[in-house]
Amino acid sequence: xxxxxxxxxxxxxxxxxxxxxxxxxxxxxxxxxxxxxxxxxxxxxxxxxxxxxxxxxxxxxxxxxxxxxxxxxxxxxxxxxxxxxxxxxxxxxxxxxxxxxxxxxxxxxxxxxxxxxxxxxxxxxxxxxxxxxxxxxxxxxxxxxxxxxxxxxxxxxxxxxxxxxxxxxxxxxxxxxxxxxxxxxxxxxxxxxxxxxxxxxxxxxxxxxxxxxxxxxxxxxxxxxxxxxxxxxxxxxxxx
Amino acid sequence: xxxxxxxxxxxxxxxxxxxxxxxxxxxxxxxxxxxxxxxxxxxxxxxxxxxxxxxxxxxxxxxxxxxxxxxxxxxxxxxxxxxxxxxxxxxxxxxxxxxxxxxxxxxxxxxxxxxxxxxxxxxxxxxxxxxxxxxxxxxxxxxxxxxxxxxxxxxxxxxxxxxxxxxxxxxxxxxxxxxxxxxxxxxxxxxxxxxxxxxxxxxxxxxxxxxxxxxxxxxxxxxxxxxxxxxxxxxxxxxx
Numbered sequence: 001x002x003x004x005x006x007x008x009x010x011x012x013x014x015x016x017x018x019x020x021x022x023x024x025x026x027x028x029x030x031x032x033x034x035x036x037x038x039x040x041x042x043x044x045x046x047x048x049x050x051x052x053x054x055x056x057x058x059x060x061x062x063x064x065x066x067x068x069x070x071x072x073x074x075x076x077x078x079x080x081x082x083x084x085x086x087x088x089x090x091x092x093x094x095x096x097x098x099x100x101x102x103x104x105x106x107x108x109x110x111x112x113x114x115x116x117x118x119x120x121x122x123x124x125x126x127x128x129x130x131x132x133x134x135x136x137x138x139x140x141x142x143x144x145x146x147x148x149x150x151x152x153x154x155x156x157x158x159x160x161x162x163x164x165x166x167x168x169x170x171x172x173x174x175x176x177x178x179x180x181x182x183x184x185x186x187x188x189x190x191x192x193x194x195x196x197x198x199x200x201x202x203x204x205x206x207x208x209x210x211x212x213x214x215x216x217x218x219x220x221x222x223x224x225x226x227x228x229x230x231x232x233x234x235x236x237x238x239x240x
Numbered sequence: 241x242x243x244x245x246x247x248x249x250x251x252x253x254x255x256x257x258x259x260x261x262x263x264x265x266x267x268x269x270x271x272x273x274x275x276x277x278x279x280x281x282x283x284x285x286x287x288x289x290x291x292x293x294x295x296x297x298x299x300x301x302x303x304x305x306x307x308x309x310x311x312x313x314x315x316x317x318x319x320x321x322x323x324x325x326x327x328x329x330x331x332x333x334x335x336x337x338x339x340x341x342x343x344x345x346x347x348x349x350x351x352x353x354x355x356x357x358x359x360x361x362x363x364x365x366x367x368x369x370x371x372x373x374x375x376x377x378x379x380x381x382x383x384x385x386x387x388x389x390x391x392x393x394x395x396x397x398x399x400x401x402x403x404x405x406x407x408x409x410x411x412x413x414x415x416x417x418x419x420x421x422x423x424x425x426x427x428x429x430x431x432x433x434x435x436x437x438x439x440x441x442x443x444x445x446x447x448x449x450x451x452x453x454x455x456x457x458x459x460x461x462x463x464x465x466x467x468x469x470x471x472x473x474x475x476x477x478x479x480x
Contacts, residue, residue: 010289010290011301011302014302047286048341048347050250060253062251065430101350101353101354102357103406104350106354107287107288110341110350111347113341113347114346117342150470156469157465157469164406166399166406167343190306220398229388229391229397231395
């Protein structure tokens with residue numbers, strides 16, 4: 001597979017960096033091709049604004065997604081966006097490797113999502129979920145957080161982690177059509193021993209070895225909704 | 241009340257800008273004090289990195305939250321962060337006004353959260369949720385999105401909007417101790433008539449008039465969890 005790792009950590013000796021380095025080595029060793037976008041090292045522009053377009057369809061009123069569509073078609077996206085989009089097109093699998101900040105991505109990676117997953121190519125009109133522009137590709141979130149697993153259970157203080165990650169797993173990755181692998185999450189990372197961190201890296205290596213056989217997560221299919229996006233079958237009525 | 245509006249939109253003639261301008265006028269008219277942080281106009285730095293600290297507790301290894309704690313204590317946070325934090329301290333209510341990008345905040349506002357809601361003041365140790373550092377303040381998300389309401393119902397294609405906003409409403413705002421008002425959401429904004437937009441602004445004005453009487457959302461209480469953050473009562477057992 002061709003693998004793009006979109007990586008965001010502000011400390012080059014961090015656990016996330018170790019995950020990234022491990023992934024590069026392991027994937028290459030397993031015969032995959034790998035490209036890394038190291039967003040902090042690239043000083044990646046995080047903020048979506050009018051400078052993202054070499055020309056403006058409407059210079060007087062910025063509708064960001066509309067300008068994305070026109071600029072993608074005309075080849076007038078800013079060069080840094082175009083470069084990332086070429087990597088996205090190339091990739092069979094995109095790994096998003098970041099520490100969780102506020103139950104979401106660090107702003108620099110959110111900026112990559114805002115700017116690179118352009119309307120008109122990655123999604124648009126009725127092309128989303130399993131009809132999204134990135135259908136056929138896979139995505140994996142590989143992340144770390146400070147909390148412990150029991151805080152993210154159903155009765156845990158924060159509730160289920162999968163719900164907290166829903167805007168990313170469903171609302172972003174599945175939305176563009178990518179098949180989403182279950183996230184790899186290392187818990188309590190700032191507080192655990194070197195041995196426990198090493199064990200997480202071994203688990204991550206095993207996940208990377210099993211990329212092609214791991215079952216993907218289930219998300220809505222456009223087939224289950226009509227042309228106005230109402231459910232085709234009223235499931236609540238069936239439940240009664 | 242003292243109201244801080246944290247505002248992020250990249251088009252100064254946008255609907256979100258109209259919401260912001262309306263809020264300023266309405267809140268002042270109702271006798272409140274108002275400060276606006278217009279993140280795009282301020283060219284607010286979105287990216288959390290080592291430059292956010294005038295001095296580093298550990299110059300060799302950046303643990304962002306740890307440096308926040310030390311820098312907050314020593315008064316060595318970057319001036320732009322300190323200025324925002326002073327506004328946060330001043331405010332009784334913080335309104336987050338932004339368009340939804342990928343079921344979350346635009347990166348520039350996520351950067352405000354990452355950088356300004358510092359560990360050591362806004363949260364830290366066992367001080368979160370109703371024991372968070374911002375307890376006593378209120379928060380309101382005021383936002384717009386492209387989808388229609390039926391897409392965000394329980395059986396809708398994206399699922400309930402409140403779940404998609406959980407990382408913000410619970411994981412960010414309630415986490416710091418703020419009492420969270422139900423979000424104000426204008427749907428389908430890019431596609432609706434000027435009259436429909438005006439109607440949304442009237443609804444928003446009514447919400448602003450009722451700020452003090454609106455019931456806040458319910459989130460976990462630290463009282464329901466023990467010192468290791470296990471639930472004090474096993475609710476799943478009770479349910480059986």
